[in-house]
Amino acid sequence: MDVEAARRTRSVIMLLGPLLDESAEYRLPYAGGCDLGTRTVQPHMQALRQFGLSVEAKSGFYAVQAPPSDGNDRTFVLSERGDTVTENAIMAAAHRPGTTVIRNASPNYMVQDLCFYLQRLGVEIDGVGTTTLKITGRPSIDVDIEYFPSEDPIEAMSLITAGIVTHSEVTIRRVPIEFMEIELATLAQMGQALEISGEYFARNGRTRLVDVTTKPSELRAPEDKIHPMPFPGLNIDNLPFFAVIAGNAHGQTMIHDWVYENRAIYLTELNKLGAQVQLLDPHRIYVNGPTKWRAAEVGCPPAL
Missing domain, CATH: 3.65.10.10 (Enolpyruvate transferase domain)
Known part of the structure; x- marks a missing residue:
């Protein structure tokens, strides 16, 4: 090792x-x-x-x-x-x-x-x-199989976010809908137009997938804070994407990361890109939008 x-x-x-x-x-x-x-x-x-x-x-x-x-x-x-x-x-x-x-x-x-x-x-x-x-359990496991890990909801959310923030019509295929339902519902509440296909199975034969198409939309800040919860709630690793999306929304959005002490602090890096992120404490930020994004160099914390 x-x-x-x-x-x-x-x-x-x-x-x-x-x-x-x-x-x-x-x-x-x-x-x-x-x-x-x-x-x-x-x-x-x-x-x-x-x-x-x-x-x-x-x-x-x-x-x-x-x-x-x-x-x-x-x-x-x-x-x-x-x-x-x-x-x-x-x-x-x-x-x-x-x-x-x-x-x-x-x-x-x-x-x-x-x-x-x-x-x-x-x-x-x-x-x-x-x-x-x-x-x-099985004390002895010695079999040859072929298996396909399912699609990743965090990767899917990153692509959906890219489509939303750039006001683009983008189709993200093979989205694991069971693990994205709260995220998509939150986006709908913010005014994001989405087209969602019928369901089909992943190659593992178990995970339900859909195709999601983003449409250029005028977003508004949600009335309630955005916060993660254990499954089937909003995935903790999808929360940072909502800070970026909130930058496109009209009004003030609270993002509450109750899990990690430092991640909200890192989200203030978005200010270098033109966002208006206000750090309230190590767990909460306000994002005021909409944002006129600009290019800049930002840092990313290690989180393996």
């Missing part, structure tokens, strides 16, 4: 669950790669302790001990309904004999995609798309 590269990403923490039954002892470098706010790994540890995992923080790395599986059934509640926390717990349960019930699980798009993939591998998972998952 390239330790220095691993320390620059948050995803290294995702190896804890899959390695649970692969090695009795191992070390992992500290997770990094995100400057959006304080992001503790304790929810991951709390979840994986249910499987007997023991983790000790050393200088620059985690020392991990993973005892052999006892084969017992287990039920536990996640202290945080996090996407990666849920995925780590799912991957740990998938390889362990017995039945695991995970409550307060995230039902977000990447979690569902992982469940669909594991089901193709023969792992029994009930409750996909809900906050309670029941997983019957």
